[in-house]
Amino acid sequence: xxSSDNPSKDKVPLATLQERxxxxxxxSIMLGHFHPGDAMTIRGLAEKLGTSMxxxxxxxxxxxxxxxxxxxxxRRVAVPHxxxxxxxxxxxxxxxxxxxxxxxxxxxTDEALAENLAQINAQQxxxxxxxxxxxxxxxxxxxxxxxxxxAPAQVLLPLIESLWLQIxxxxxxxxxxxxxxxxxxxxxxxxxxxxxxxxxxxAQAIEQDIRDGMGGLPALLAKRTPAVTGGxx
Amino acid sequence: xxSSDNPSKDKVPLATLQERxxxxxxxSIMLGHFHPGDAMTIRGLAEKLGTSMxxxxxxxxxxxxxxxxxxxxxRRVAVPHxxxxxxxxxxxxxxxxxxxxxxxxxxxTDEALAENLAQINAQQxxxxxxxxxxxxxxxxxxxxxxxxxxAPAQVLLPLIESLWLQIxxxxxxxxxxxxxxxxxxxxxxxxxxxxxxxxxxxAQAIEQDIRDGMGGLPALLAKRTPAVTGGxx
DNA sequence: GCTCGCACACTGTGATCACATTAAAGATTG
DNA sequence: CAATCTTTAATGTGATCACAGTGTGCGAGC
Numbered sequence: 001x002x003s004s005d006n007p008s009k010d011k012v013p014l015a016t017l018q019e020r021x022x023x024x025x026x027x028s029i030m031l032g033h034f035h036p037g038d039a040m041t042i043r044g045l046a047e048k049l050g051t052s053m054x055x056x057x058x059x060x061x062x063x064x065x066x067x068x069x070x071x072x073x074x075r076r077v078a079v080p081h082x083x084x085x086x087x088x089x090x091x092x093x094x095x096x097x098x099x100x101x102x103x104x105x106x107x108x109t110d111e112a113l114a115e116n117l118a119q120i121n122a123q124q125x126x127x128x129x130x131x132x133x134x135x136x137x138x139x140x141x142x143x144x145x146x147x148x149x150x151a152p153a154q155v156l157l158p159l160i161e162s163l164w165l166q167i168x169x170x171x172x173x174x175x176x177x178x179x180x181x182x183x184x185x186x187x188x189x190x191x192x193x194x195x196x197x198x199x200x201x202x203a204q205a206i207e208q209d210i211r212d213g214m215g216g217l218p219a220l221l222a223k224r225t226p227a228v229t230g231g232x233x
Numbered sequence: 234x235x236s237s238d239n240p241s242k243d244k245v246p247l248a249t250l251q252e253r254x255x256x257x258x259x260x261s262i263m264l265g266h267f268h269p270g271d272a273m274t275i276r277g278l279a280e281k282l283g284t285s286m287x288x289x290x291x292x293x294x295x296x297x298x299x300x301x302x303x304x305x306x307x308r309r310v311a312v313p314h315x316x317x318x319x320x321x322x323x324x325x326x327x328x329x330x331x332x333x334x335x336x337x338x339x340x341x342t343d344e345a346l347a348e349n350l351a352q353i354n355a356q357q358x359x360x361x362x363x364x365x366x367x368x369x370x371x372x373x374x375x376x377x378x379x380x381x382x383x384a385p386a387q388v389l390l391p392l393i394e395s396l397w398l399q400i401x402x403x404x405x406x407x408x409x410x411x412x413x414x415x416x417x418x419x420x421x422x423x424x425x426x427x428x429x430x431x432x433x434x435x436a437q438a439i440e441q442d443i444r445d446g447m448g449g450l451p452a453l454l455a456k457r458t459p460a461v462t463g464g465x466x
Numbered sequence: 467g468c469t470c471g472c473a474c475a476c477t478g479t480g481a482t483c484a485c486a487t488t489a490a491a492g493a494t495t496g
Numbered sequence: 497c498a499a500t501c502t503t504t505a506a507t508g509t510g511a512t513c514a515c516a517g518t519g520t521g522c523g524a525g526c
Contacts, residue, residue, distance in 0.1 A: 017480070018480085041508090042507075042508070051481095053480090057509095058291075061294065061295060067388075074489085074507090075487090075509080089387065093389055096333045097329060097330070104322070152318065152322075155319060155323050276477075284510085284511095285511050286478095287511065287512095290478085290479095308477080308478050308479080
């Protein structure tokens with residue numbers, strides 16, 4: 001638990017500079033530090049991180065390849081815009097892949113994992129009570145990936161992470177509504193399903209958790225960006 | 234509609250060199266020109282394509298990000314190995330995503346598309362009869378993506394393409410068995426489902442098509458690579 | 467004859483530079 | 497005063513170079 005739990009932390013100088021830049025950018029994106037449309041330049045990023053162009057350049061292109069950023073026709077890199085339609089597609093993809101990941105993980109789940117998940121869930125509730133939105137998001141991520149990682153998922157995990165990355169820049173929309181609307185605790189249902197050895201129950205809990213969390217976003221999205229990506233005025 | 238229909242063709246000098254190298258490598262991988270374990274060097278690729286290191290370097294890293302290639306601990310790039318377990322995971326991921334893509338495409342399908350798919354399917358049968366394995370694979374790909382592209386799929390298509398890329402290096406295993414075992418024509422079933430406005434039927438046809446095509450591979454895989462990643466003689 | 471050690475070639479990483487394209491101002495003119 | 501053209505700054509792309517780590521192959525020593 002102490003050695004390889006936090007591959008994103010800077011415990012080690014992180015072999016290559018490009019990797020460091022990548023991790024930092026990736027974390028910032030997932031935590032919603034960037035907003036849709038924000039443009040980034042190679043030189044700007046390089047200067048901000050104190051490196052030369054090369055690591056920044058490779059980190060940016062890598063994130064573009066993972067669909068976390070988009071390459072504009074100008075060859076400029078920016079945080080992608082999102083339409084309600086694309087968001088629905090993201091939701092369906094998440095449901096399909098994460099339910100599958102949960103089902104694959106199910107045979108490997110046990111009481112110990114259930115306890116671990118319960119602890120994470122408790123921390124998440126604390127975050128809600130404290131109004132700590134960033135911590136809430138972080139613990140939510142920890143919950144899902146702790147479950148999915150039970151079964152070896154060399155294929156599924158990267159795909160799911162790509163989806164989370166694409167959603168990242170829009171999670172800030174949920175900042176104000178943290179804790180305002182009461183939702184069923186789907187995580188609790190998932191834990192109960194694990195303890196009760198109920199695979200279908202686990203799958204349903206995960207699916208509902210995703211739909212609950214993503215459900216309100218298209219509306220917020222339409223409110224924030226009234227005139228699509230087309231032309232302002 | 235005439236300008237951006239064929240982004241993969243070389244009708245245009247393809248703006249950047251990196252893009253050309255990327256496309257070429259990607260195509261070679263998908264068509265099974267490389268075998269698992271094959272290592273590639275930046276300088277070697279650059280020399281082969283007549284460019285400098287930079288385009289080759291970025292193309293390789295991009296394919297690594299898309300999971301088409303892997304980055305060995307030595308920082309060397311190679312065609313990934315595959316275990317039967319990973320292959321099953323790939324199959325399940327394909328089923329989940331492609332069935333979803335087919336369902337999303339369904340409302341947009343019509344008679345014209347059915348005719349188009351029927352033509353592709355006929356060409357595929359011709360390829361089988363002629364023993365043209367490469368053409369068979371190409372037409373199979375055309376069939377699936379022609380269907381999935383009916384609905385806007387900015388999220389799903391890249392994910393599916395990533396899966397196809399990961400499978401690419403192992404399709405060569407099917408070379409000898411082309412046409413030797415009779416399989417239900419799931420493509421025909423899919424076309425019939427489209428004509429009959431039967432979404433569930435379409436979904437089942439796609440799922441079975443994937444399972445039929447992928448089913449035999451783990452066995453072939455185990456036969457070819459008895460000693461995991463060890464050493465070829 | 468076998469093993470250990472050393473030198474050399476090779477690879478990826480990162481930095482720097484040159485160039486063409488594009489966005490942004492600034493100046494000029496109607 | 498506003499619109500347009502020109503000049504200028506900035507950006508991505510590609511090339512070249514320097515460096516450190518790795519693996520290989522050759523040779524010396526036991």
